[in-house]
Amino acid sequence: MNQGEIVSMVDIVKQPGRLRRAPENFLSEAEIKAVGEGRRDFLRRSFLTAAGAAMTAPLLARASEGDVNILQNPEWTTTLGQPVAVRPYGLPSKHESQLVRRESPGLTRVGAASVSFAPLQGMFGIITPSGLHFERHHQGWYDIDPARHRLMINGSEPAFVKKAKVYNMDELMRLPSVSRIHFIECGANTGLEWGNVAVPTVQYTHGMLSCSEFTGVPLNLLLDDCGVDYRKARFVLAEGADGSSMTRTIPMEMVESGEVLVAYGQNGEMLRPENGYPLRLVVPGVQGVSWVKWLRRIEVGDKPYATKDEAVHYIDLLPNGQHRQYTSVQECKSVITTPSGGQALLDRGFYNVSGLAWSGRGRIKQVDVSFDGGINWQAARIEGPVQNKALTRFNVGWVWDGKPAILQSRAIDDTAYVQPTYGQLRLVRGTKSIYHNNAIQSWKVDENGEVSNVQVL
């Protein structure tokens, strides 16, 4: 890569994707070729469908009068569009095919125990479209028949519940429900970057992150319904119905607060199969692995469980050789999504720099942005209302003068915790922790407008 290489403005103008101002560029290359070959009939043909009587002059001449997209109405303005329900379940525009979930090549070797990342580089606001929600499966996903799905609640000791119960979907969906917006972040998000820069774009650095409105039943309502002995049962085990039957331990204190949900709804529809259809646990502020998908069982107990995903994986290696176990909270973090790594700015001038901030401990209070690698900071504008343990969008205006710059964002939550730098994080946790990397992300803007991933200590 041409890092640090100085590219003249002439070269920049030749780059693909730049704004095109010259009138001849209002014609496509094929059209220019046709005109060059003396064929003008294509113009006449297109005029037949055009409404205006003014469209008789040769296009090239008219182009000098302005934008042909204005002077000559396009087919969508001059012909009949499609009827309703052509696509009973709507799809994104065909022009949006670039923004899809993607895998990071070489990260895993088996697709059924892998990750696909959400395309944060092209997303707006705070809600993740359900089809772009990141995926993490441990033993493949299934589209479970909701009529055959059951949720069981029992105790590690029979005496811990007055009655071990089974619920079906009909019953769960009759119970009082709540709808809340929360982020979900994999504990290993940004894990590839603990030691050094490893991946090029925000999709791969931060894309194991999504935010949805979840609808479901507070878990404590169900535990109450089973008559749980809260004095003795201080830990909760959640278990999935997939082949891995993934299990994680959750503290009863969180459940008692009412924030842990047994959710079936996601962004106004049912959960997507990849996200646990028909039932998943929502554990706000806690890493995604605890949000057990295809939830089939809740066990209340008096001790934590040391399951595979809290005793072999999802443990954080420290420099002294110890692993931190049961690390669950996703600490305060932020990232600029536009512009971000692997993108190029089109030109000098004004940009709306935009990003996401979140905290597993509560609400975002403030986000600061730096354009000089962290020497000076300014407060960004936070798009409200700011929700508890949810993604929060921030924006700040910036005029790029064509000089190199390093963009950073730094979030502060309502516990007054300030997102740390790589230097601060590594001082305590080293570089082999894999999980819970919430360091300040830096994007370097070169003089040619290219943005790349760098780490500022």
Next chain:
Amino acid sequence: MSRFSRSILALALAGATSVGFAFDHYKGIGRQATPAEVGAWDIDVRPDFKGLPKGSGTVDRGQEVFEEKCASCHGTFGESNEVFTPLIGGTTKDDIKTGNVKGLSSGDLPQRTTFTKVATISTIFDYIQRAMPWTAPKSMKPDDTYAVLAYMLNLAEIVPADFTLSDKNIAEVQKLMPNRNGMTTDHGMWPGASAAKGGMGNGGKPDVKNTACMKNCKTEVRIGSVLPDYARDAHGNLFDQNRSFGPVRGIKTGGAAAAATASADSGPLDLANRSGCMACHGVNNKIVGPGYNEVQARYKDQPDAAARLALKVKNGGQGVWGSVPMPPNGEMKEADINTLVAWILSGAR
């Protein structure tokens, strides 16, 4: 109604709406689980061995089962790094004495294996019983789970070759786990009560501190790392991963390889991906099952290959490529199966 009784009523009403949740409160919702139902699903095993089924298995029997059900992914000696990270290796006799795997702090460890990390033997038992083998989870009987675990313990030189692991002696073996003292919960990332209050950790106190400095926060910007060239190109063409309009464009990266991947993104390869085939088969490499190149090489000269393979895709099979079974794919359309088979036999290009 007196002022007093009105306020009592108001309190009672407030109580009813805010509490709401109570034992068996929602009439007609849920039913008691039968003992057999609880027994069928409640298979978890805790570090204190609560939930451990009775049973036993020898190292020898474990080797048989391991070679049959586990070795194709994990290697005969649990050493394979092909499909998953290795199970065995990186632990020493000294680690078994101390309960701390020294390689984790010395940096001598090229890669962390399962046995360098795990502190609790219950974790492995629970996981094998719950999720293994890969394509047929929950199919192992307790005795075979004990046996496989005994074999792994022997590979890790924790127990001798004539050892029989059972529910009676597993607690003793726990005392030999090489990294049994390697875990700490002394951190602020447990979202429940602190250790002092019966939970874990320090009650949520963060370990890293930054300050919200706004002006002249440092004198120089130290760049610790930049994106290496190979990593810039390793994720395909970034131009195609960004919108074609808006404030920015994706940078063109990845060269010819990325273009080739992009054009192959539809057709049979895409179908194989969507149908979940690629979880176990590579185009040019074995994963859990054989690579498509190997399938083609074996079947290409057989006249009835297409029909036979189509049947295998549909109904599953076992034995031709080893003992790991291929699951049936009854949900796949006949036409899709035929497309895939034809593609594989033509070289999966």
